[in-house]
Amino acid sequence: MKLLRYGETGSEKPGMLDADGNLRDLSGIVDDISGDVLSDAGLDKLRAVDPASLPLVEGNPRLGPCVGGIGKFCCIGLNYSDHAAETGAKIPDHPILFMKANSAIVGPNDTVMMPRGSTNTDWEVELGVVIGTAAKYVSAENALDHVAGYCVINDVSERHFQTQLSGNWTKGKSCDTFGPTGPWLVTRDEVADPQKLAMHLDVNGKRMQTGNTNTMIFTVAQIIEHLSGLFTLQPGDVISTGTPPGVGMGMKPNPVYLKKGDVMELSIEGLGQQRQTVGQDA
Known part of the structure:
Protein backbone atom coordinates (compact mmCIF):
# COMPACT_ATOMS: atom_id res chain seq x y z
CA MET A 1 0.00 0.00 0.00
CA LYS A 2 0.91 3.62 -0.53
CA LEU A 3 -0.43 5.71 2.36
CA LEU A 4 -0.32 9.48 2.50
CA ARG A 5 -1.72 12.61 4.08
CA TYR A 6 -3.18 15.51 2.13
CA GLY A 7 -4.61 18.95 2.75
CA GLU A 8 -3.57 22.19 4.37
CA THR A 9 -0.71 22.27 6.86
CA GLY A 10 -1.91 21.09 10.25
CA SER A 11 -5.23 19.83 8.87
CA GLU A 12 -4.08 16.90 6.74
CA LYS A 13 -6.41 13.98 6.07
CA PRO A 14 -5.34 10.35 5.63
CA GLY A 15 -5.41 8.82 2.19
CA MET A 16 -4.14 6.00 0.01
CA LEU A 17 -3.35 5.54 -3.65
CA ASP A 18 -5.43 3.05 -5.60
CA ALA A 19 -4.03 0.76 -8.30
CA ASP A 20 -4.42 3.50 -10.90
CA GLY A 21 -2.58 6.08 -8.81
CA ASN A 22 -5.73 7.95 -7.80
CA LEU A 23 -5.92 9.51 -4.35
CA ARG A 24 -8.60 8.00 -2.11
CA ASP A 25 -9.79 9.46 1.17
CA LEU A 26 -9.31 7.27 4.27
CA SER A 27 -10.76 9.67 6.84
CA GLY A 28 -13.88 7.51 7.20
CA ILE A 29 -11.68 4.56 8.18
CA VAL A 30 -8.86 6.06 10.28
CA ASP A 31 -8.16 9.46 11.80
CA ASP A 32 -4.56 9.69 10.62
CA ILE A 33 -1.57 7.71 9.34
CA SER A 34 -0.03 7.41 12.78
CA GLY A 35 0.15 5.37 15.99
CA ASP A 36 -1.68 2.04 15.96
CA VAL A 37 -2.57 2.48 12.29
CA LEU A 38 1.10 1.72 11.56
CA SER A 39 1.06 -1.62 13.39
CA ASP A 40 0.73 -4.89 11.50
CA ALA A 41 -2.90 -5.16 12.66
CA GLY A 42 -3.62 -1.57 11.68
CA LEU A 43 -2.13 -2.01 8.23
CA ASP A 44 -3.98 -5.30 7.73
CA LYS A 45 -7.20 -3.44 8.45
CA LEU A 46 -6.42 -0.98 5.67
CA ARG A 47 -5.46 -3.78 3.26
CA ALA A 48 -8.92 -5.25 3.75
CA VAL A 49 -10.51 -2.05 2.43
CA ASP A 50 -11.41 -1.96 -1.25
CA PRO A 51 -9.88 1.32 -2.50
CA ALA A 52 -12.70 1.66 -5.02
CA SER A 53 -15.12 1.97 -2.08
CA LEU A 54 -13.33 5.06 -0.78
CA PRO A 55 -14.18 8.62 -1.86
CA LEU A 56 -12.07 9.84 -4.76
CA VAL A 57 -10.16 13.03 -3.95
CA GLU A 58 -10.51 15.48 -6.81
CA GLY A 59 -7.94 17.99 -7.96
CA ASN A 60 -4.33 18.21 -6.90
CA PRO A 61 -4.26 18.85 -3.16
CA ARG A 62 -1.09 19.60 -1.20
CA LEU A 63 0.60 16.50 0.15
CA GLY A 64 1.67 16.66 3.78
CA PRO A 65 4.29 14.54 5.54
CA CYS A 66 3.25 10.93 4.96
CA VAL A 67 3.25 10.16 8.69
CA GLY A 68 1.37 12.16 11.31
CA GLY A 69 2.41 12.72 14.90
CA ILE A 70 6.01 11.72 14.32
CA GLY A 71 7.65 11.02 17.66
CA LYS A 72 11.41 10.89 17.14
Whole structure:
Protein backbone atom coordinates (compact mmCIF):
# COMPACT_ATOMS: atom_id res chain seq x y z
CA MET A 1 0.00 0.00 0.00
CA LYS A 2 0.91 3.62 -0.53
CA LEU A 3 -0.43 5.71 2.36
CA LEU A 4 -0.32 9.48 2.50
CA ARG A 5 -1.72 12.61 4.08
CA TYR A 6 -3.18 15.51 2.13
CA GLY A 7 -4.61 18.95 2.75
CA GLU A 8 -3.57 22.19 4.37
CA THR A 9 -0.71 22.27 6.86
CA GLY A 10 -1.91 21.09 10.25
CA SER A 11 -5.23 19.83 8.87
CA GLU A 12 -4.08 16.90 6.74
CA LYS A 13 -6.41 13.98 6.07
CA PRO A 14 -5.34 10.35 5.63
CA GLY A 15 -5.41 8.82 2.19
CA MET A 16 -4.14 6.00 0.01
CA LEU A 17 -3.35 5.54 -3.65
CA ASP A 18 -5.43 3.05 -5.60
CA ALA A 19 -4.03 0.76 -8.30
CA ASP A 20 -4.42 3.50 -10.90
CA GLY A 21 -2.58 6.08 -8.81
CA ASN A 22 -5.73 7.95 -7.80
CA LEU A 23 -5.92 9.51 -4.35
CA ARG A 24 -8.60 8.00 -2.11
CA ASP A 25 -9.79 9.46 1.17
CA LEU A 26 -9.31 7.27 4.27
CA SER A 27 -10.76 9.67 6.84
CA GLY A 28 -13.88 7.51 7.20
CA ILE A 29 -11.68 4.56 8.18
CA VAL A 30 -8.86 6.06 10.28
CA ASP A 31 -8.16 9.46 11.80
CA ASP A 32 -4.56 9.69 10.62
CA ILE A 33 -1.57 7.71 9.34
CA SER A 34 -0.03 7.41 12.78
CA GLY A 35 0.15 5.37 15.99
CA ASP A 36 -1.68 2.04 15.96
CA VAL A 37 -2.57 2.48 12.29
CA LEU A 38 1.10 1.72 11.56
CA SER A 39 1.06 -1.62 13.39
CA ASP A 40 0.73 -4.89 11.50
CA ALA A 41 -2.90 -5.16 12.66
CA GLY A 42 -3.62 -1.57 11.68
CA LEU A 43 -2.13 -2.01 8.23
CA ASP A 44 -3.98 -5.30 7.73
CA LYS A 45 -7.20 -3.44 8.45
CA LEU A 46 -6.42 -0.98 5.67
CA ARG A 47 -5.46 -3.78 3.26
CA ALA A 48 -8.92 -5.25 3.75
CA VAL A 49 -10.51 -2.05 2.43
CA ASP A 50 -11.41 -1.96 -1.25
CA PRO A 51 -9.88 1.32 -2.50
CA ALA A 52 -12.70 1.66 -5.02
CA SER A 53 -15.12 1.97 -2.08
CA LEU A 54 -13.33 5.06 -0.78
CA PRO A 55 -14.18 8.62 -1.86
CA LEU A 56 -12.07 9.84 -4.76
CA VAL A 57 -10.16 13.03 -3.95
CA GLU A 58 -10.51 15.48 -6.81
CA GLY A 59 -7.94 17.99 -7.96
CA ASN A 60 -4.33 18.21 -6.90
CA PRO A 61 -4.26 18.85 -3.16
CA ARG A 62 -1.09 19.60 -1.20
CA LEU A 63 0.60 16.50 0.15
CA GLY A 64 1.67 16.66 3.78
CA PRO A 65 4.29 14.54 5.54
CA CYS A 66 3.25 10.93 4.96
CA VAL A 67 3.25 10.16 8.69
CA GLY A 68 1.37 12.16 11.31
CA GLY A 69 2.41 12.72 14.90
CA ILE A 70 6.01 11.72 14.32
CA GLY A 71 7.65 11.02 17.66
CA LYS A 72 11.41 10.89 17.14
CA PHE A 73 13.16 11.96 13.94
CA CYS A 74 16.41 9.99 14.09
CA CYS A 75 19.09 10.54 11.47
CA ILE A 76 22.20 8.56 10.60
CA GLY A 77 25.28 10.40 9.32
CA LEU A 78 28.05 9.20 7.02
CA ASN A 79 26.27 5.94 6.31
CA TYR A 80 27.27 5.47 2.67
CA SER A 81 30.81 4.35 1.93
CA ASP A 82 31.00 6.46 -1.24
CA HIS A 83 29.65 9.55 0.57
CA ALA A 84 32.16 9.13 3.39
CA ALA A 85 34.90 8.94 0.75
CA GLU A 86 33.84 12.18 -0.95
CA THR A 87 33.93 14.04 2.38
CA GLY A 88 37.24 12.50 3.42
CA ALA A 89 35.65 11.09 6.57
CA LYS A 90 36.69 7.91 8.33
CA ILE A 91 34.25 5.00 8.09
CA PRO A 92 32.46 5.01 11.47
CA ASP A 93 32.64 2.03 13.81
CA HIS A 94 29.01 2.52 14.88
CA PRO A 95 26.08 4.41 13.32
CA ILE A 96 26.48 8.17 13.79
CA LEU A 97 23.24 9.42 15.31
CA PHE A 98 21.80 12.92 15.42
CA MET A 99 18.25 14.10 15.88
CA LYS A 100 16.26 16.42 13.66
CA ALA A 101 13.70 18.70 15.33
CA ASN A 102 10.12 17.77 14.47
CA SER A 103 9.48 21.40 13.54
CA ALA A 104 11.64 20.71 10.46
CA ILE A 105 9.10 18.22 9.09
CA VAL A 106 7.14 19.40 6.03
CA GLY A 107 5.43 17.89 3.02
CA PRO A 108 7.38 16.50 0.06
CA ASN A 109 6.71 19.47 -2.20
CA ASP A 110 6.60 22.30 0.34
CA THR A 111 9.00 25.22 0.01
CA VAL A 112 12.34 24.76 1.76
CA MET A 113 13.23 28.00 3.52
CA MET A 114 16.88 28.81 4.12
CA PRO A 115 17.26 30.47 7.53
CA ARG A 116 18.53 33.99 8.03
CA GLY A 117 22.20 34.29 7.22
CA SER A 118 22.41 30.92 5.51
CA THR A 119 25.01 30.59 2.76
CA ASN A 120 25.77 26.86 2.99
CA THR A 121 22.41 25.09 2.68
CA ASP A 122 22.82 21.64 1.15
CA TRP A 123 20.70 18.71 -0.09
CA GLU A 124 20.64 15.02 0.89
CA VAL A 125 18.30 12.39 -0.56
CA GLU A 126 17.74 9.66 2.04
CA LEU A 127 15.73 6.51 2.62
CA GLY A 128 13.26 7.05 5.46
CA VAL A 129 12.18 4.15 7.69
CA VAL A 130 8.91 4.40 9.62
CA ILE A 131 8.57 2.30 12.75
CA GLY A 132 5.28 0.41 13.08
CA THR A 133 5.64 -1.53 16.34
CA ALA A 134 7.75 -0.73 19.39
CA ALA A 135 11.33 -1.97 19.19
CA LYS A 136 13.64 -2.39 22.17
CA TYR A 137 16.75 -4.59 22.18
CA VAL A 138 15.79 -6.18 18.86
CA SER A 139 18.26 -8.14 16.78
CA ALA A 140 19.09 -7.35 13.18
CA GLU A 141 17.49 -10.68 12.23
CA ASN A 142 14.00 -9.52 13.24
CA ALA A 143 14.45 -5.75 13.10
CA LEU A 144 12.53 -5.29 9.85
CA ASP A 145 9.45 -6.87 11.45
CA HIS A 146 9.12 -3.59 13.38
CA VAL A 147 9.00 -1.47 10.21
CA ALA A 148 5.69 -0.14 8.91
CA GLY A 149 7.19 1.09 5.67
CA TYR A 150 9.57 3.34 3.82
CA CYS A 151 9.55 6.84 2.33
CA VAL A 152 11.71 9.52 0.73
CA ILE A 153 13.36 12.15 2.94
CA ASN A 154 15.41 15.21 2.00
CA ASP A 155 17.77 15.76 4.92
CA VAL A 156 18.37 19.45 4.13
CA SER A 157 21.43 20.73 5.98
CA GLU A 158 23.01 24.11 6.71
CA ARG A 159 26.69 23.18 6.73
CA HIS A 160 28.00 26.31 8.49
CA PHE A 161 25.46 25.87 11.28
CA GLN A 162 26.27 22.15 11.37
CA THR A 163 30.05 22.40 11.62
CA GLN A 164 30.96 25.90 12.82
CA LEU A 165 28.44 26.90 15.49
CA SER A 166 29.79 24.45 18.11
CA GLY A 167 27.73 21.67 19.67
CA ASN A 168 26.51 18.86 17.43
CA TRP A 169 25.06 18.47 13.94
CA THR A 170 21.51 19.13 15.10
CA LYS A 171 21.99 22.90 14.73
CA GLY A 172 22.45 22.61 10.98
CA LYS A 173 19.84 19.90 10.49
CA SER A 174 16.83 21.21 12.40
CA CYS A 175 15.98 24.50 10.72
CA ASP A 176 12.32 24.93 9.84
CA THR A 177 11.35 23.06 6.63
CA PHE A 178 14.60 21.03 6.60
CA GLY A 179 12.78 17.67 6.70
CA PRO A 180 10.56 17.09 3.64
CA THR A 181 9.00 13.64 4.14
CA GLY A 182 6.93 11.66 1.64
CA PRO A 183 5.14 11.74 -0.77
CA TRP A 184 3.81 8.48 0.63
CA LEU A 185 4.59 5.68 3.02
CA VAL A 186 5.12 2.47 1.07
CA THR A 187 4.39 -0.49 3.34
CA ARG A 188 7.25 -2.93 3.88
CA ASP A 189 5.55 -5.78 2.02
CA GLU A 190 5.97 -3.77 -1.18
CA VAL A 191 9.71 -3.20 -0.67
CA ALA A 192 11.41 -6.53 -1.38
CA ASP A 193 14.82 -5.38 -0.15
CA PRO A 194 15.50 -1.94 1.36
CA GLN A 195 19.19 -2.48 0.54
CA LYS A 196 18.60 -2.51 -3.22
CA LEU A 197 16.96 0.84 -3.95
CA ALA A 198 18.28 3.30 -6.52
CA MET A 199 18.08 6.98 -5.61
CA HIS A 200 18.92 10.35 -7.09
CA LEU A 201 18.61 14.09 -6.59
CA ASP A 202 18.67 16.93 -9.13
CA VAL A 203 19.15 20.66 -8.57
CA ASN A 204 17.72 22.87 -11.31
CA GLY A 205 17.53 19.85 -13.59
CA LYS A 206 21.18 18.85 -13.10
CA ARG A 207 21.88 15.43 -11.61
CA MET A 208 23.82 15.91 -8.37
CA GLN A 209 23.31 12.64 -6.47
CA THR A 210 23.14 9.15 -7.87
CA GLY A 211 23.31 6.24 -5.47
CA ASN A 212 21.90 3.00 -4.20
CA THR A 213 21.11 1.78 -0.71
CA ASN A 214 23.40 -1.18 -1.38
CA THR A 215 26.37 1.04 -0.46
CA MET A 216 25.09 1.70 3.07
CA ILE A 217 27.70 1.00 5.72
CA PHE A 218 25.03 -0.02 8.24
CA THR A 219 21.89 -1.65 6.85
CA VAL A 220 18.39 -0.67 7.91
CA ALA A 221 18.24 -3.78 10.11
CA GLN A 222 21.58 -2.98 11.74
CA ILE A 223 20.53 0.60 12.39
CA ILE A 224 17.32 -0.52 14.10
CA GLU A 225 19.25 -3.04 16.18
CA HIS A 226 21.71 -0.34 17.27
CA LEU A 227 19.15 2.35 18.05
CA SER A 228 16.80 -0.02 19.85
CA GLY A 229 19.66 -0.88 22.15
CA LEU A 230 19.89 2.79 23.15
CA PHE A 231 16.20 3.67 23.47
CA THR A 232 12.80 2.31 22.52
CA LEU A 233 11.71 3.02 18.99
CA GLN A 234 7.99 3.80 19.03
CA PRO A 235 5.29 3.57 16.34
CA GLY A 236 5.57 6.66 14.17
CA ASP A 237 9.25 7.24 14.84
CA VAL A 238 11.18 7.97 11.65
CA ILE A 239 14.77 7.06 10.85
CA SER A 240 16.57 8.85 8.01
CA THR A 241 19.34 6.46 7.03
CA GLY A 242 22.03 8.57 5.35
CA THR A 243 22.83 9.91 1.91
CA PRO A 244 24.86 8.77 -1.12
CA PRO A 245 27.58 10.93 -2.72
CA GLY A 246 26.94 14.15 -4.60
CA VAL A 247 26.10 16.59 -1.82
CA GLY A 248 27.06 20.21 -2.34
CA MET A 249 29.61 20.16 0.45
CA GLY A 250 31.55 17.43 -1.35
CA MET A 251 31.83 19.17 -4.72
CA LYS A 252 35.37 19.65 -6.04
CA PRO A 253 37.24 21.93 -6.31
CA ASN A 254 34.68 24.15 -4.54
CA PRO A 255 31.49 23.33 -2.61
CA VAL A 256 28.17 24.26 -4.24
CA TYR A 257 25.24 25.36 -2.09
CA LEU A 258 21.60 26.21 -2.63
CA LYS A 259 20.32 29.69 -3.35
CA LYS A 260 16.87 31.24 -3.41
CA GLY A 261 14.83 30.03 -6.38
CA ASP A 262 16.69 26.74 -6.82
CA VAL A 263 14.57 23.61 -7.35
CA MET A 264 15.40 20.23 -5.85
CA GLU A 265 13.87 17.07 -7.32
CA LEU A 266 14.61 13.74 -5.66
CA SER A 267 13.39 10.19 -5.93
CA ILE A 268 13.93 6.69 -4.56
CA GLU A 269 13.02 3.60 -6.55
CA GLY A 270 9.43 2.60 -5.81
CA LEU A 271 8.92 5.27 -3.15
CA GLY A 272 7.96 8.31 -5.20
CA GLN A 273 9.37 11.75 -5.90
CA GLN A 274 9.73 15.06 -4.10
CA ARG A 275 10.09 18.57 -5.53
CA GLN A 276 10.97 21.64 -3.50
CA THR A 277 11.63 25.25 -4.41
CA VAL A 278 14.13 27.05 -2.19
CA GLY A 279 13.13 30.23 -0.39
CA GLN A 280 14.96 32.51 2.03
CA ASP A 281 13.79 33.78 5.43
CA ALA A 282 13.88 37.58 5.55
